[in-house]
Amino acid sequence: MKKTLLLFTAFLVSVFPVAAQDTDQIVDNIIKEATENSQLEKLGHQLLDVIGPRLVGTPEMKQAHNWAVNTYKSWGIEAENEQYGEWKGWQRGITHIDMIHPRVRSLSGMQLAWSPGTGKKPVEAEVVLLPEAKDSAAFAKLLPQVKGKLVMISMPQMTGRPDYNWEEFATEASFEKMKSERESQQEAWRSKMNNTGYNGRSLPEALEKAGAVGLITLNWSRGFGANKIFSASTKKIPTVDLSLEDYGMVYRLAESGNKPKLRIVAESKELGAVPTFNTIATIKGTEKPEEYIILSAHFDSWDGATGATDNGTGTLVMMEAMRILKKMYPNPKRTIIAGHWGSEEQGLNGSRAYVKDHPEVVENLQALFNQDNGTGRVVNLSGGGFLHAYDYLGRWMEAVPNEYKNEIEYNFPGTPAGGGSDYASFVAAGAPAFSLSSLSWSYWNYTWHTNLDTYDKIVFDDVRNNAILTAILAYKASEDPVKTSRERATLPKNPRTGEQMTWPEPRDATRRGGLD
Structure with missing residues (x-):
């Protein structure tokens, strides 16, 4: 891992002079807006304290979808709730x-x-x-x-x-x-x-x-x-x-x-069959509107607490990045989409449905950036099995100031994700989708799916770091004159089984959850 990091750093320095970081005004504006006018705490309070947990099929989940659409519209960003199925309706009472x-x-x-x-x-x-x-x-x-x-x-x-x-x-x-x-x-x-x-x-x-x-x-x-x-x-x-x-x-x-x-x-009350949604927000591209960047985070949660770090923090990162991009980069070359997926917790259902229902987006995806493992700053980025991810992710990361990337370790070309979070739905379809993997902050024991996953566990300095990183990556991916390669690396043998690894196959969503 360390050797890979050193090689990647050397690659950046040799191909992209460090001085170039000081010449990009949009990057400077993104950082300034994120640090001086952050909306993260306000958004976090509204989503987590006021609305609360977002279990699929509950009134709170629908309320959250509507809140997200209205929030995006208040920023001048087109947004809608896109139904992909139904789920067993249920509301927790006393x-x-x-x-x-x-x-x-x-x-x-x-x-x-x-x-x-x-x-x-x-x-x-x-x-x-x-x-x-x-x-x-x-x-x-x-x-x-x-x-x-x-x-x-x-x-x-x-x-x-x-x-x-x-x-x-x-x-x-x-x-x-x-x-x-x-x-x-x-x-x-x-x-x-x-x-x-x-x-x-x-x-x-x-x-x-x-x-x-x-x-x-x-x-x-x-x-x-x-x-x-x-x-x-x-x-x-x-x-x-x-x-x-x-x-x-x-x-x-x-x-x-x-x-x-x-x-x-x-x-508790059972509410029969209720619709399930993805919230989709869009900043339309000007030069290549039929090519796409997706900022990805699942919107739903379990409801032992309020779903703050799983995946409230990922949601806040993508919403804040979209807000900043709309203000500082309002006319992107490619279309930038925020995908807030429903029912990830029950099997990546929202993102799998979107991949199935929107082949035109998947086919023309420049890149997807997903965040879904807690409140920590991003410390790992893998090429996900795409042979040339090293090249285009390197071009985009070069624009990120060192203070926002100096802890990141890189794994290229890496291996494709078979599950775990929503980017895997796109990877299975062969689209370049990447996980922005975070520092632990005791995520697995203390907040992942627990009764303690609440607002107070958020480390907003780290979340701000991630919003800046995501916005810059989206901006550079949009500006890149080159379409990203989808060529797949030759996969190694599974170290546990000794069998040859294969690329994951796309799967459709569960469209009627808990009803059959």
């Missing part, structure tokens, strides 16, 4: 989870996405552990025990301290002992789950069919206070996720024979 026996305590937890609600009155029931059996036949005989009960279906955690906390404060012997005991616990839990004869998706359905009145889960994210919040697999009974601390307490009470009882209020 969730309240209380332990009412053997003592009274309000618990920290929430409904999972698309979970059925509790109806007109709360669910009150005893909590039981998942029955333990020697095999699936024995488990089937024990299933009637869950009738009328709330069932805990996740492994309790033996420690609520992340490993880095143990490593800092525990003795070496104590840390190793904990890890060994945890490994044994995990192995025992895997055996317990295998003996049910069900998997993670089919087990909730079986428990529901057996008469359970609700399910309780724990999906700890290996960080203090952080849980992953995904979707429910039940059709008629509520599924709620508890914090590690409260899940462990209730589990121990049930395990010790104290028969804990919970009262659950979950006022």
